[in-house]
Amino acid sequence: MLSIKLAIKNLIGAGLRTFLNVFILSVAFVMIVMQNGFIQGWNKQARHDVIEWQYGQGQYWAGSFDPFDPFTYEDAHAPVPQELTDAFESGKIAPILISQATVYPEGRMKSVMLKGIEPDQQTLAIPSEALASGGDEIQAILGSRIASNLKVAEGETLLVRWRDANGMFDAVEVKIAKVFHADVPAIDMGQVWISLEDMQQMLDLENEATIIAIANQELAGLDLEGWNFQDLDALLYDMDQMIKSKSVGNAVFSAILLALALLAIFDTQVLSIFRRQKEIGTFIAMGMTRRQVIGVFTVEGTMHALMALVVGAIWGGPLLMWLKKTGMPMPEGTDQMGLPISDAIIPAYSLGLVLTSVIIVTITTAIVSYMPARKIAKMNPNDAIRGKIQ
Amino acid sequence: MKTIYAFAMILFLPGSLLAQPSGDEILDRIDQNMSADSRHVVSKMVINGTRSTRTIESETWSVGDEKAYTEYLAPAREKGTKMLKLEDQLWIYSPGTDRTIQISGHMLRQSVMGSDLSYEDMMDDPELRNRYDAVVTGSEAVNGTDCWIVEMTANSPDVAYQLRKIWVDKKRYLPLKEELYAKSGTLLKKTELQDIRRVGNRWYPGKIIFKDMLKKGDGTEFIVESIEFNVDVPEHLLSKAALR
DSSP states (O other), X not given: OHHHHHHHHHHHHHTHHHHHHHHHXXXXXXXXXXXXXXXXXXXXXXXXXXIIIIITTOEEEETTOOTTOXXXXXXXOEEOOGGGHHHHHTTXXXXXXXXXXXXXXXXXXXXXXXXXXXXXXXXXXXXXXXXXXXXXXXXXXXEHXXXXXXXXXXXXXXXEEEEOTTSOEEEEEEEEEEEEOOSOGGGTTTEEEEEHHHHHHHHTOTTEESEEEESSXXXXXXXXXXXEEEOHHHHTHHHHHHHHHHHHHHHHHHHHHHHHHHHHHHHHXXXXXXXXXXXXXXXXXXXXXXXXXXXXXXXXXXXHHHHHHHHXXXXXXXXXXXXXXXXXXXXXXXXXXXXXXXXXXXXXXXXHHHHHHHHHHHHHHHHHHHHHHGGGGGOOHHHHHTTXXX | OHHHHHHHHHHHSOHHHHTOOXXXXXXXXXXXXXXXXXXXXXXXXXXXXXXXXXXXXXXXXXXXXTEEEEEEEESTTTTTOEEEEETTEEEXXXXXXXXXXXXXXXXXXXXXXXXXOBHHHHHOOOOHHHHEEEEEEEEEEETTEEEEEEEEEESSTTSSOSEEEEEEETTTOOXXXXXXEOTTSOEEEEEEEEEEEEETTEEEEEEEEEEETTSOSSEEEEEEXXXXXXXXXXXXXXXXXXXX
């Protein structure tokens, strides 16, 4: 108790120096919480978006389909299994037929993935209902990225050339029924969506699909001949790895930030012990053990962390709450990088995150406060009380 | 009376119509000119893009329509690039990266170096007779040369174009113009064959102009500098080892 009283008295006595140390440490603390909050927020948003827009609750892949191997695309298609007929009729699955094609916006040639999806599906957030109203004209929907890339807009037509299952060329103009915005570039960049029925007719692949996204876990893991089930762990593996690597990078940044703040505290402690030798000598002369004196200085240093937590909460709390409300806007062009990032990242702060940050800041501050204080144990009390430099 | 009328019609029909060969005969004659067991071609490809024109020189050895080996000779940027086609697979070796990459089935249909030719077009040597049913629909002059108009409809689903329309020189049995249509009837490509010359016992164009009708630009000229038919293609050129 005495140590705490003495520490508070000394810290208040140090005035501006204490304030600067506390403020810098509070900046490090708030920044660590903020950075981790953004990573967690992005992770949460990205997982939610890819499940909603791209993966559903899992997918069945036809035969040898491998999204990263275009060599497999041509042969990877199979009839939608009988076992999923009810689910198909109630929109609980979204069979998607995929083929490579070429589009010619204003005479320029671009390779795209042509994807057929059922207009009535309820599994993915893709606004496929826009594909229903077409009459004789084939309707297409595009993501905003590819629409901007091709320089086409809603209501315009786009010439598409493809090959059917036998390799015969065909070409037709499709009408762009809708341009939608999604945070998931994987369903947008380089992709043209048309209705599954049109696609099956175009490719001469009646009732066939390349992948089937499912809406709920009851349909997961069925043993369907010619289809391989991919659960969410498998589908999200790459994204999880990417978030993990981002977290490592973030940890390095946080460590540097914290190290800079702790350096200030370390310096303060060294200076205090140097300048307050008479005080140390007096403590020892009055009967305090060296260990108790070290304790006084360590507590004094650690108090910086506790005060930083309070100061950080005072100015950082409202800031973090405001960021949680508004999010951090992403610079223009970020969505072209292929990552599932929304226009603004909304940070997610968990109790675990805040507690972990508090513990890390407090323990590291205690360590850097203790390290210079060890010198006290080697001091000669007579020299110390006389203020003799040791 | 009907018999007399029919006899009179035959008597007064123009000679040219009487001599009109069937579509299949025309395709046979075209195949005799254009197809070969093997060939060796040194060519120049002039790509007329919307912004600039590039010329690429190459040397190609091919066996039927299954195997082909091409090496680019110029410009310096492309020199040393090699392509090998075996069946439906294509490998490209780039000296810049010292790597050989395989081009997939669909990528075979992509443009070769920005030209109006796809990799397939460049290496394709289809025998028309076996894949198309041909009907002579009329005659028309192309650049002052009298031609048969032959419409060819695919007789199997595994050919690239559903419909081909060719204008065939009545004397030399070589198509001087060709239009390639998609299943939907959209005109996809147009080809013009010019500078017809005698190569051995066959007629062959010295210049072929390809135009992708869906794409902007003035098309691609394929200029045949020299060509030999039914040559012995060195075995080592038709293996992946030749790429390095």
